[in-house]
Amino acid sequence: MQFVRNCWYVASWSNDVEAGKLFPRILLNEGIVLFRDDDGRIQAIEDRCPHRHAPLHMGTLIDGGRIRCGYHGLEFDGSGHCVRNPHASGRISPAAKVRAYPVLEKHSLIWIWMGDKPADPDAIPDFSLLDGSHEISRRDYILMRANYALVVDNLMDLSHAAFLHDGILGSKETIQAEYEVTQEGNQITVARQCSNVPVPGLFDLMFKRDGGHVDLWADIRWDVPGCLMNDTGVTSPGAPRDQGTGIYGMHFLTPETETSCHYHFVAARQNPINWGEPVDSEIRTKISDLRRFAFEFQDKAMIEAQQQLLSRSAAVPPFVLLETDAGTARYRRVLESLIAAEREAAFAQGRS
Ligand code: FES
Ligand SMILES: [Fe+2]
Structure with a gap:
């Protein structure tokens, strides 16, 4: 690509x-x-x-x-x-x-x-949450030795959280989920909802701190080329989302080369519960630390291994798509059509 x-x-x-x-x-x-x-x-x-x-x-x-x-x-x-x-x-x-x-x-x-x-x-997508009065995590960065689209694939298919981030962001109980992909212009959102599941660690930290059951949602929005906003949180089973708590996870992927990319990420709290000190400080630090751990030691390890495998394969068969890949397939289609249009425009101007 x-x-x-x-x-x-x-x-x-x-x-x-x-x-x-x-x-x-x-x-x-x-x-x-x-x-x-x-x-x-x-x-x-x-x-x-x-x-x-x-x-x-x-x-x-x-x-x-x-x-x-x-x-x-x-x-x-x-x-x-x-x-x-x-x-x-x-x-x-x-x-x-x-x-x-x-x-x-x-x-x-x-x-x-x-x-x-x-x-x-x-044309800059809306990330005004970073300007407001929300509590913002550390503004973080990782250099990933992989094509940026592999990282976008990872974020547009959050079913991986049940396996790769078991305990932190998901568990075997969060494998099954309701799932919906929507598109508005070139913006694509994948909405994912798990009902009545054990609360994953990151959310337990922010919500009731009792390891109980919750409804878990993760609605991730993609904008060209690799700008993502993940509205994610938990609430009591059956309760509306605004009675729960969560974060807006923001991710920005920029290619460095075909096989490496700059990964900027940050989170803004949504509807934070006030626990008082020292719990609030602990939550604040752990949101940054746990997200960094998940992205650096779990996603990065897997995605870089994927890239290495792809790089050494002489002929790479196409990905086999699952139902949960509807979002990844959709955003890649948008990107490919934009790239094709730019190529045609360059050809028409005699630059290709
Ligand atoms: S002045 Fe820049 S290379 Fe000579
Ligand atoms: Fe991940």
């Missing part, structure tokens, strides 16, 4: 890019360097000096929001143009420029537009 380009990808958390520092990152196989100009505005340019192809991130960020190449000192601004040549006559070749990428800061994330169509700020 190739990458769709005319959409917003998460490049990093906002606070990853500190004033006065260069932040290099490979996105969709392209080396990019992010930095803040003198006004604190985020900038992103190709991480390659056009002179001798030295990585610009090995240079220095200097006054005026310029990067000075660490090799022979050419200077570049956020538009990607060389604005100073310290040598000889100081003449600047018109070819001395690199690509600049549209970037925006929103919802405490840095979003980057990788396509050649005009960037559309309204």
